[in-house]
Structure formats: structure tokens, C-alpha cells
Amino acid sequence: MNLDEHRRLRELLGGFALGQLTPAERTAVQAHLDGCAECRAELGAIAPLAAPLKLIDPARLDQAPAGPPDWLETSILTAIKAEPRRIRSKGRWLLAAAAVVVIGGAGIGLGYGLAPDPPKIPLEPVPVTAIAAGVRSTADVVPHTWGMEIKLVGTGYEAGKRYHVVVLDEAGRVAPAGEFIGTGDRRMSCNLNSSVLRPDARSFEVLDDADQVVLRGQV
Numbered sequence: 001m002n003l004d005e006h007r008r009l010r011e012l013l014g015g016f017a018l019g020q021l022t023p024a025e026r027t028a029v030q031a032h033l034d035g036c037a038e039c040r041a042e043l044g045a046i047a048p049l050a051a052p053l054k055l056i057d058p059a060r061l062d063q064a065p066a067g068p069p070d071w072l073e074t075s076i077l078t079a080i081k082a083e084p085r086r087i088r089s090k091g092r093w094l095l096a097a098a099a100v101v102v103i104g105g106a107g108i109g110l111g112y113g114l115a116p117d118p119p120k121i122p123l124e125p126v127p128v129t130a131i132a133a134g135v136r137s138t139a140d141v142v143p144h145t146w147g148m149e150i151k152l153v154g155t156g157y158e159a160g161k162r163y164h165v166v167v168l169d170e171a172g173r174v175a176p177a178g179e180f181i182g183t184g185d186r187r188m189s190c191n192l193n194s195s196v197l198r199p200d201a202r203s204f205e206v207l208d209d210a211d212q213v214v215l216r217g218q219v
Helices: 003-011 013-018 023-035 037-053 071-081 085-114
Strands: 124-126 128-130 136-143 148-155 162-169 174-181 188-194 201-207 213-218
Touching (some): 003 013, 003 023, 003 037, 013 023, 013 037, 023 037, 128 136, 136 201
Antiparallel strands (some): 124 136, 136 148, 148 188, 201 213
8 A cells, every 4th residue: 555545544534433434435444444553553542532522512612601690790799798897808809709700610600501411321241251360350342433442340460561452353353452551459440442343343352461361351
């Protein structure tokens, strides 16, 4: 593959992660990913951003946050004037500070109030088999349009030791899904991302730095 074609397919990775490519483009990118470790690694870095980006409403990007109601300033000033003289000075700056917080936070509060509820993540528990002694883990899989996410939780991975995870598809091809550092007896939780689509995945493996399988999951 020449450099221009590689650059063209690399520029499509964002659209691939967001599920916005045409069927022909998606097929071309998937075929390229199977043979390009560099682009697989870049997709792994892009993929976690896809889900939150889909929650953005383009129609609201140019909207300024709503200001506080007109009655708020009058209400605060009235309360200040009603304070006894001996505490009026202290009360004045406390209420003024409160006004700044309320006014400054009004837009933020309204923004969150108007934002749509985020969708629930469709976690799918999958069976795992520990190969190495002492390793105990559970795993859930999340299907995405760009591939598959593995949520791995466990103990018994040697503290400070590097582990890497791969996904095997139905054709026997192997795709990287990320790395993590063992935490020994302390509970470890990590999210791993693979470009392999959920329907195409057969299993995943956790390997140590000597490429020995320490855990295998059936997906």
C-alpha cells in the first residue's frame, strides 16, 4: 500500500469510530486495520472518545447559557438591607459572594438540567478462565460501532508487571486491545478497546510480558 492510500485510510479512523462511514469505506478501513498495527493503535486511542461525542447536540453548540432570573438581584439586595447594622457589613459580603456563586453557576446548572440523560451502557458479562495461579477476574463486554470494549476487573496480576490483551476473531486473526499494569492483591479495574466488532469476536486473552496466556475469556 502506498503512502497516500495509507494517509487516506488513516484520516477515516475518526469516522470509523463514530460509525459515520459508508459501507465501502468501512470495509476498506477494516481491511487496512487487519494489517496495520500503527492504525490499530491510533484507533484504540480515538475509540474511547466516540461515545461521549455522540451525546453532543450540534444544534445547541452555539447557545449561550441562560442567565439568572431578573428577581434574583433584587431579592439579594433586599436581604442585605434587612440585616441588623452590627452584622450588615459581614452579611453584605457573604450574600454578595453567594450571589456570585448563584449567578456564575446558573448557566451550568441549567445546562446540566437541560442535557439529555446519557444512555445506559449495555454490559454483557462473559465467562473467563484463569490460566495463571492466583489470578481471579471477571469481565464484561460492551459492543460499539467502532469495535468492542472489554471491562476487566480482577486481582492476582503481579504488581508492577505489564500485561497486554488481544482479541481473536472468528477467522483466527488477532487484534490488540491495550495494556495494563498488575496490582497484585489490590483490585484492578481497566477498560480495554479493540477494533474487532462484537459479532466477529470469538475470545480474548490476557498475556504477560513473556507472551504467556494468564487469562482467557469467551465472547
